[in-house]
Amino acid sequence: MAKIGVFICHCGENIGAKIDCTKLVSAMNDHPGVSVSVEYKYFCSDPGQENVKKAIREHNLTGVVVAACSPRMHEATFRKACAEAGLNPYLCEIANIREQCSWVHTDQDMATEKAIEITRSLIEKVKLNNELQPIEVPVTKRALVIGGGIAGIQAALDIANAGQEVVLVEREPSLGGHMAQLSETFPTLDCSQCIMTPRMVEAAQHPKIRLLTYSEVEQVEGFIGNFKVRIRQKSRYVDMKACTGCGDCIQKCPQKKISDEFDCNLGKRPAIYTPFAQAVPNIPVIDKEHCTFFKNGKCKVCQKVCETDAINFEMQDEFLELEIGAIVVATGFQIQNTAMYGEYGYGKYADVITGLQFERLASASGPTAGKIKRPSDGVEPETIVFIQCAGSRDPSKGVKYCSKICCMYTAKHAMLYAHKVHGGKAHVFYMDIRAAGKGYDEFTRRAIEEDEASYLRGRVSKVWKENGKLMVRGVDTLLGKPVEIAADMVVLATAITPQPDAKEFAKVVGIGCDEYGFYNEAHLKLRPVETATAGIFLAGACQSPKDIPDSVSQASACASKVIGLFSRDQLEREPVIAVNNESTCSGCWGCALACPYNAIEKKDILSRSGELIKRVAFINPGLCQGCGTCVTFCRSNSIDLAGFTEKQIFAEVMGL
Amino acid sequence: MSEPFEPKIVAFVCTYCTYAGADLAGTSRLKYPPNIRMVRLPCTGRISPMFILKALQKGADGVLVSGCHPGDCHFTHGNYHARRRWTVFRALLNFTGIPLERIRFSWISAAEGVKFAELISSLTEDIRKLGPFDQYKAMIHETETPVSL
Numbered sequence: 169m170a171k172i173g174v175f176i177c178h179c180g181e182n183i184g185a186k187i188d189c190t191k192l193v194s195a196m197n198d199h200p201g202v203s204v205s206v207e208y209k210y211f212c213s214d215p216g217q218e219n220v221k222k223a224i225r226e227h228n229l230t231g232v233v234v235a236a237c238s239p240r241m242h243e244a245t246f247r248k249a250c251a252e253a254g255l256n257p258y259l260c261e262i263a264n265i266r267e268q269c270s271w272v273h274t275d276q277d278m279a280t281e282k283a284i285e286i287t288r289s290l291i292e293k294v295k296l297n298n299e300l301q302p303i304e305v306p307v308t309k310r311a312l313v314i315g316g317g318i319a320g321i322q323a324a325l326d327i328a329n330a331g332q333e334v335v336l337v338e339r340e341p342s343l344g345g346h347m348a349q350l351s352e353t354f355p356t357l358d359c360s361q362c363i364m365t366p367r368m369v370e371a372a373q374h375p376k377i378r379l380l381t382y383s384e385v386e387q388v389e390g391f392i393g394n395f396k397v398r399i400r401q402k403s404r405y406v407d408m409k410a411c412t413g414c415g416d417c418i419q420k421c422p423q424k425k426i427s428d429e430f431d432c433n434l435g436k437r438p439a440i441y442t443p444f445a446q447a448v449p450n451i452p453v454i455d456k457e458h459c460t461f462f463k464n465g466k467c468k469v470c471q472k473v474c475e476t477d478a479i480n481f482e483m484q485d486e487f488l489e490l491e492i493g494a495i496v497v498a499t500g501f502q503i504q505n506t507a508m509y510g511e512y513g514y515g516k517y518a519d520v521i522t523g524l525q526f527e528r529l530a531s532a533s534g535p536t537a538g539k540i541k542r543p544s545d546g547v548e549p550e551t552i553v554f555i556q557c558a559g560s561r562d563p564s565k566g567v568k569y570c571s572k573i574c575c576m577y578t579a580k581h582a583m584l585y586a587h588k589v590h591g592g593k594a595h596v597f598y599m600d601i602r603a604a605g606k607g608y609d610e611f612t613r614r615a616i617e618e619d620e621a622s623y624l625r626g627r628v629s630k631v632w633k634e635n636g637k638l639m640v641r642g643v644d645t646l647l648g649k650p651v652e653i654a655a656d657m658v659v660l661a662t663a664i665t666p667q668p669d670a671k672e673f674a675k676v677v678g679i680g681c682d683e684y685g686f687y688n689e690a691h692l693k694l695r696p697v698e699t700a701t702a703g704i705f706l707a708g709a710c711q712s713p714k715d716i717p718d719s720v721s722q723a724s725a726c727a728s729k730v731i732g733l734f735s736r737d738q739l740e741r742e743p744v745i746a747v748n749n750e751s752t753c754s755g756c757w758g759c760a761l762a763c764p765y766n767a768i769e770k771k772d773i774l775s776r777s778g779e780l781i782k783r784v785a786f787i788n789p790g791l792c793q794g795c796g797t798c799v800t801f802c803r804s805n806s807i808d809l810a811g812f813t814e815k816q817i818f819a820e821v822m823g824l
Numbered sequence: 825m826s827e828p829f830e831p832k833i834v835a836f837v838c839t840y841c842t843y844a845g846a847d848l849a850g851t852s853r854l855k856y857p858p859n860i861r862m863v864r865l866p867c868t869g870r871i872s873p874m875f876i877l878k879a880l881q882k883g884a885d886g887v888l889v890s891g892c893h894p895g896d897c898h899f900t901h902g903n904y905h906a907r908r909r910w911t912v913f914r915a916l917l918n919f920t921g922i923p924l925e926r927i928r929f930s931w932i933s934a935a936e937g938v939k940f941a942e943l944i945s946s947l948t949e950d951i952r953k954l955g956p957f958d959q960y961k962a963m964i965h966e967t968e969t970p971v972s973l
Contacts (some may be wrong), residue, residue: 238847266848273858282858764900795899796870
């Protein structure tokens with residue numbers, strides 16, 4: 169037999185002045201199953217909560233309804249009070265008679281009538297509430313960081329420095345990501361390599377970080393605190409333990425004409441190579457596709473010159489299965505291929521290059537050793553045109569969004585050009601200058617005022633070749649006149665896009681992405697580093713275009729989330745989750761289609777002799793977030809949501 | 825005519841958007857008619873068409889289903905499932921003879937207190953004009969066995 173206690177709060181005047189609480193109390197006292205119904209000025213106060221606790225003990229209550237403010241306000245308060253009085257906290261419900269009744273209605277009688285109905289319906293619900301226990305999930309204290317760019321390195325270092333184990337996975341042969349390709353960085357113009365390489369070395373040497381370069385995450389299973397991750401270590405054909413990084417093999421490799429991806433195809437590299445001189449780890453890989461031995465079966469020059477016998481052509485890919493507690497996804501970005509802008513001539517004219525290619529030209533470790541030379545003939549360009557938004561903010565051909573960093577790096581390029589080529593002239597076509605950030609606007613002003621870049625507000629319509637010059641036709645919208653510039657080189661500020669395989673990888677990890685492939689955060693403003701999947705976090709440009717300071721901040725934020733998660737041995741979760749009745753489940757998997765969290769697993773029901781009787785749905789309590797979509801999908805009514813069961817809701821409706 | 829007809833409207837809402845929007849209407853001290861009764865659920869994806877029928881059976885004159893805007897669902901896409909289910913259920917409603925005007929589907933975010941108050945006011949007026957929903961009550965009288973829970 170139900171023994172429900174109903175506690176009606178006046179909230180001072182807030183409820184008391186609009187609702188006839190005495191009438192509400194007597195109505196509830198007459199309701200079947202109610203043992204005690206009392207009113208009080210402030211139930212949320214300490215003496216108010218004491219009253220509730222006393223009533224629970226005295227009347228041996230089986231359920232509590234507090235008619236007061238919104239459950240979003242004080243549900244936790246009253247549930248805690250119930251628990252302290254020995255009543256399961258999930259046997260307490262809140263009737264919202266303030267935000268959704270006394271504050272919004274003017275007629276006292278009707279408001280009182282509504283309050284009676286609201287409270288009554290929750291009494292009917294609470295009669296059917298079950299005792300629930302918080303779900304405890306153990307935590308594996310080992311983090312996986314996917315991506316070894318600046319965001320991944322920062323997250324890994326922060327987590328490792330807090331004393332937790334980290335596995336850092338990078339698919340390229342070296343750490344570094346895009347930041348390693350940059351020449352200097354805005355707004356301070358410090359050399360990217362100089363600030364990046366110490367971090368790379370620190371990450372590689374950290375006793376808590378296990379570094380897996382040239383490796384890819386192939387499978388992620390499980391849930392927060394308990395992921396199982398499968399990683400493929402691609403074969404380098406170089407024994408990492410034996411190799412000393414002397415570089416003899418790289419020197420002697422007869423195949424030297426391969427386009428260098430790290431130099432954005434502006435330079436050449438051999439078939440056995442490290443991406444760049446400061447690579448971490450400083451151990452080469454053999455490019456199987458271009459290696460003469462793998463193509464023709466003859467050569468092995470590298471093996472002959474290697475003094476430590478590190479070269480092994482028989483090497484196979486290896487697989488690792490790791491137990492992981494939390495995952496930081498920091499897979500970075502790519503730049504958009506600008507070939508679809510036929511009018512800019514990218515791909516047609518060698519001297520029309522991308523911003524990232526310009527970085528390599530300006531970089532001291534680049535193909536021209538930091539001298540600005542145009543790719544076609546190696547001549548120093550006297551006039552250079554930068555075209556901003558070559559892809560960004562262009563819904564028709566490019567992408568709709570702003571790539572965020574192009575205004576800044578174009579200003580930097582104009583500056584670097586002015587510093588390196590004295591007497592050279594830089595023109596910048598822009599739509600708007602977006603220089604929001606510490607020291608950013610001052611930086612663009614410096615490019616214009618001190619380094620004399622000429623900024624033209626307008627778009628470029630065409631680039632063509634005439635008398636050995638690249639003719640750029642555009643418009644200066646501030647003057648309202650067409651402009652034609654005879655340039656030696658054109659640099660396109662191309663859009664930042666997700667990695668080409670970002671959408672497939674989202675499925676591997678089990679997170680969501682937007683229409684472009686940028687990964688979705690749980691909440692754009694309030695939970696920007698978490699994903700909708702508990703235990704998986706986002707850092708850097710895989711979430712949206714970002715500059716270095718933003719990527720680093722987000723990476724540190726991820727690290728703090730991971731460290732917070734690892735500060736406990738057990739996770740406690742709200743027990744509001746879906747539960748399946750295996751005896752009636754028909755195994756139709758409608759629920760699996762509906763579940764946004766991949767929480768539905770297949771479970772075999774076996775007979776005593778071990779034969780398969782049927783296969784049913786099992787809802788993983790660690791993954792289920794309790795939305796209840798599967799409940800409504802379930803054709804055999806086998807699934808129900810704890811705390812919001814069908815019976816409870818029907819009872820609530822019938823109580824109205 | 826004595827008193828004007830006061831309809832009863834049952835609302836099934838998700839706790840993250842519309843329930844919070846209704847709370848915001850309260851904290852902003854907006855005013856709307858007291859004919860609405862809210863049933864709080866974790867997500868619109870949890871709302872079964874059976875709830876709507878149950879509410880009508882119990883004597884509701886109108887039903888509101890409301891949740892997060894498309895793309896804003898706390899549970900990533902429960903509201904899309906709700907919308908899909910609603911489109912199918914609409915067709916069935918027409919068949920059963922329950923007028924579609926009695927049931928309203930809307931998106932109200934946690935920031936849209938004003939929209940919530942306006943919706944409830946207009947919905948109450950619309951249902952008031954339709955008058956009491958008694959077709960179902962007549963049907964119950966003939967066919968329904970007592971409800972056991």
